[in-house]
Amino acid sequence: MLPLHASQKQYPRRRSHTMLHDTQPLIPLSLGRVIGNKSIRSSFPLFQLPVELIDQVTPYLSSLDIRRLSLVDRDTNQLARALQFAHVTLDYSEHAMKILSKLKDEVQYPTRTRHRLGVCIRRLKVSTTRDHFNVRERITLEELEGLSMQERLSRIEAAKQHEARYLHSICDLLRHLPNLHILDWNDESTLTEEMMAGVVSSSIRHLRLDGPILNRQLVLPPVDGNLWPLEGLYLNVGWSLTTLTEGDTTPFVVSILKLVAPTLRQLIWCGYADRLSPPTHHIEEDMQFPVLHDVVLDQVKFKDPSLLRRIFHDRTTLRSLSVDSCSTISHFLASRGQVTSLNSFRWDWSSSTSDDEMIEFIHSNTHLSCLEVTKPLLPETFNTILIRDQRLCFDNLVSLHLISQEPEFPPETLGIIASIESLRHLWLSAGAQYGMRYQWAIQHDLVIESLKTLSQLESIVFTRDSYRVNGHPLLDSSPERYYMNKVLPQDLLLNDYLTEDEMTKADMTPVSFERSIRLRDALRCLTWERWHQSQMVMHATEYSRVFTNLKWCFMGQLLMSIDETPYWRIAELEMEERDPALRTLFAHWDRTVRHVA
Numbered sequence: 001m002l003p004l005h006a007s008q009k010q011y012p013r014r015r016s017h018t019m020l021h022d023t024q025p026l027i028p029l030s031l032g033r034v035i036g037n038k039s040i041r042s043s044f045p046l047f048q049l050p051v052e053l054i055d056q057v058t059p060y061l062s063s064l065d066i067r068r069l070s071l072v073d074r075d076t077n078q079l080a081r082a083l084q085f086a087h088v089t090l091d092y093s094e095h096a097m098k099i100l101s102k103l104k105d106e107v108q109y110p111t112r113t114r115h116r117l118g119v120c121i122r123r124l125k126v127s128t129t130r131d132h133f134n135v136r137e138r139i140t141l142e143e144l145e146g147l148s149m150q151e152r153l154s155r156i157e158a159a160k161q162h163e164a165r166y167l168h169s170i171c172d173l174l175r176h177l178p179n180l181h182i183l184d185w186n187d188e189s190t191l192t193e194e195m196m197a198g199v200v201s202s203s204i205r206h207l208r209l210d211g212p213i214l215n216r217q218l219v220l221p222p223v224d225g226n227l228w229p230l231e232g233l234y235l236n237v238g239w240s241l242t243t244l245t246e247g248d249t250t251p252f253v254v255s256i257l258k259l260v261a262p263t264l265r266q267l268i269w270c271g272y273a274d275r276l277s278p279p280t281h282h283i284e285e286d287m288q289f290p291v292l293h294d295v296v297l298d299q300v301k302f303k304d305p306s307l308l309r310r311i312f313h314d315r316t317t318l319r320s321l322s323v324d325s326c327s328t329i330s331h332f333l334a335s336r337g338q339v340t341s342l343n344s345f346r347w348d349w350s351s352s353t354s355d356d357e358m359i360e361f362i363h364s365n366t367h368l369s370c371l372e373v374t375k376p377l378l379p380e381t382f383n384t385i386l387i388r389d390q391r392l393c394f395d396n397l398v399s400l401h402l403i404s405q406e407p408e409f410p411p412e413t414l415g416i417i418a419s420i421e422s423l424r425h426l427w428l429s430a431g432a433q434y435g436m437r438y439q440w441a442i443q444h445d446l447v448i449e450s451l452k453t454l455s456q457l458e459s460i461v462f463t464r465d466s467y468r469v470n471g472h473p474l475l476d477s478s479p480e481r482y483y484m485n486k487v488l489p490q491d492l493l494l495n496d497y498l499t500e501d502e503m504t505k506a507d508m509t510p511v512s513f514e515r516s517i518r519l520r521d522a523l524r525c526l527t528w529e530r531w532h533q534s535q536m537v538m539h540a541t542e543y544s545r546v547f548t549n550l551k552w553c554f555m556g557q558l559l560m561s562i563d564e565t566p567y568w569r570i571a572e573l574e575m576e577e578r579d580p581a582l583r584t585l586f587a588h589w590d591r592t593v594r595h596v597a
Contacts, residue, residue: 016583017268017296017322018590019232021182021206026123028086029179030055034078034120042075058083078115085117089125090170092132092163100169107176118177126170127186128163137162163189171198184208188238190215197221200259206232213238220255228259236270257307261287267311271300288313294320298348302328312336320594322346325375330357337364344370344399344593349433359385366393370593372401376433379404379413386416399425399593401461407431407439414450423454424549425592427461438466441479442555444539448546457547459592461554463582467535483557483580486528497530498523532556533573540571554585 031054040047046054061069061083070080090096099117106116134140137159144152167189174180175198183204185191191212199207200223207230216239220228233256257264267289287310295311295318302308305328311318312332318341323329325347334357345368347358355377362371362385371394373385382402386393397420404413407430417426431439442465451457471477471487495503502523536556544550544562552561553571557578560571575584 016586017234017270017298018587018594019206019208019234019268020266020294020594021232022587023591023594026087026182028058028082029120029122031079031082033179034082035075035115036119038114040075042073044072044076046079047075054079074114078120081115081117082120085120087123087125088121089127091127091129092136092166093129094132094136096132097136100166100173103173103176104169107173118173119179121177121180123182123184124174124177124180125184125186126167127184128189133159133163168192168195171195174198174202174204178203180204182206182208184210185212186210187212189213191218191237193218193221200228205230208232208234210234210236211238214252215239217251219251220259223259226259227262228256229263230260231263232266233260233264234268234270236268258287261289261310262291264289264292266294267292268296268298269300270296270298290315291317293317296322297324297329298322299324299326301326304328305332308332308336312339317341320344320370322348322372324348325355325358330361333357333361336361339365340367343368344372346370346372346401347375349375355381363388363393367396368394369396370399371397372399372427372593374401374403376403376405379406379410382413383416386420392416392419394420395422397422399423401427402429403433404428404430404440407441409447411446411450414447418451418453421453422456424456424458425589426451426454426457426459427463427589429463429465431464433464436484437480438464438482439480440465441468442466444542448543452546454547456549458549458551459553460543460547460550461585461589462556463554463585465555467556483578486525488524488528488531492527492531494523494527497527497534502526529578532578533558536560537571537573541569544569544571552588554588557582559584559588 030051032051046057049057058079066080066083070077070084085099088099090100103118106113106118137155139156139159144155147155167187171194174183180203183199183202183206185199185208188211191209191214196218200220214237235253235256237252289311292311308329309332316339318339321339321342321344323333323346342365345362345365347362355375359381362368373382377385382404400417400420400423402417409428409430417423429440430442440462442462466479466482468479469477469482469487470489472490475487476485477487505519505523533556536558537560539555540553540560540562543553544564548569550562550569552559552574554560557580559574559579561574563570563572579585
């Protein structure tokens with residue numbers, strides 16, 4: 001892997017933010033769109049149906065059906081392409097290079113083929129996989145081992161130049177993809193003005209810039225009509241250290257916001273922790289965001305609130321807001337007060353300011369339907385947020401996410417949550433939020449008893465939850481090491497969780513002592529995982545029988561759905577393995593909350 005330049009170091013974020021289009025499946029283009037004005041010559045029976053019915057049938061085709069369809073004739077091949085290539089990823093692999101070569105040929109020889117691959121692409125992801133890159137450019141450790149230092153540097157420099165030409169060629173192709181709707185640019189290499197010109201000239205409506213390095217003086221080129229009709233913009237970019245200049249303007253950010261402001265519906269802007277993020281001076285007074293509905297400001301350290309004033313104008317249509325509590329943002333929100341259009345508010349973690357201003361903003365917007373406070377707070381602070389003047393603040397709250405700084409939720413706090421009768425979605429977490437040690441030894445009986453009045457609850461989530469085990473006295477069975485040590489209960493019978501074949505392996509005498517240890521350790525871990533899953537299914541089933549509207553839950557790092565029959569309700573696993581990184585949960589929760597908002 002090539003070493004990253006200092007300016008390319010990416011600071012980890014707490015959670016990957018979801019764009020609007022990520023919550024809905026990508027629908028391939030209709031037959032009429034990919035065939036264009038050309039008549040259908042195929043005699044294949046499927047084409048005897050009206051075009052509208054063909055588009056209704058194709059979602060039911062399997063991958064094998066689609067592959068077979070592509071071999072019939074040219075028209076069926078184009079239909080198969082529309083289904084196979086709606087989403088294309090260019091990752092520097094051999095497959096990606098073949099796609100890129102095909103697209104280049106279509107541009108260079110437009111009349112050579114009756115149908116084109118480029119018209120089928122709706123979403124393009126550019127994400128160079130360094131393993132593919134190193135192998136193709138012959139800069140793996142094995143390739144470089146026998147070379148001198150000068151030869152190594154020369155080959156690495158040549159590889160970088162090849163990569164730059166590769167990325168430039170992709171940007172040149174964008175304008176020739178007439179139906180491209182989404183561009184996910186997840187590559188860390190530098191984006192130049194010429195490359196951005198290709199992006200701006202494309203037909204995209206959603207742009208994700210996640211990781212590229214930019215020159216601070218980069219300005220977007222002008223477009224026809226001085227308007228770039230983007231609906232979704234995701235900015236997580238780095239600034240080249242070699243181009244840092246004094247001053248407080250960021251031409252790139254200002255230029256892109258100026259172009260997209262009239263049509264922008266979602267803005268996600270991620271900054272860098274421990275760095276001076278792009279300031280927002282010289283935001284023009286006439287810059288307005290008339291249809292902006294969804295804003296995420298993650299670790300963006302503003303110099304002044306000029307952009308915030310443009311977003312929160314008098315006629316703002318903002319429905320969803322996610323921010324950390326940097327001083328400029330918290331000061332502005334406290335003074336802004338009520339935002340009548342706002343339905344969903346997420347307060348992300350930040351240690352830079354006090355909580356009072358953010359709590360004041362929350363109290364000014366008690367009409368919220370979704371509230372997420374992902375900053376770990378003391379239980380008494382939650383009480384302050386939810387209760388004001390001895391009265392519950394929220395009458396319409398449907399979704400709630402809270403994180404306790406203490407490794408527990410006291411009964412008093414759970415009682416206040418239980419008084420929010422409108423609640424349908426609840427996510428609780430407690431204790432340290434990072435690292436391998438989980439501090440929250442959750443007591444499900446207490447939680448169920450405290451929350452049983454929430455009759456409308458449809459989903460419940462517990463993260464960083466851990467459990468006590470009556471394991472062998474010589475083993476560390478503490479909740480903090482529950483997921484690391486994987487200690488089994490003393491009275492557990494292995495044959496309850498292992499198959500006959502697995503038990504036979506455990507009784508075998510392996511060739512070596514090392515193999516015996518590895519095998520028995522693997523079977524022990526397998527047993528623990530299955531036992532853990534059974535425990536979580538048992539707990540989730542208990543919740544489903546108290547909360548009769550419950551549809552899904554997440555606990556013990558496992559996502560479970562509730563299966564309901566006329567006779568019983570029981571939890572079922574939705575995943576084969578635990579999800580410590582919570583990727584499945586984040587996607588599931590975002591879809592749920594967005595549906596509510």
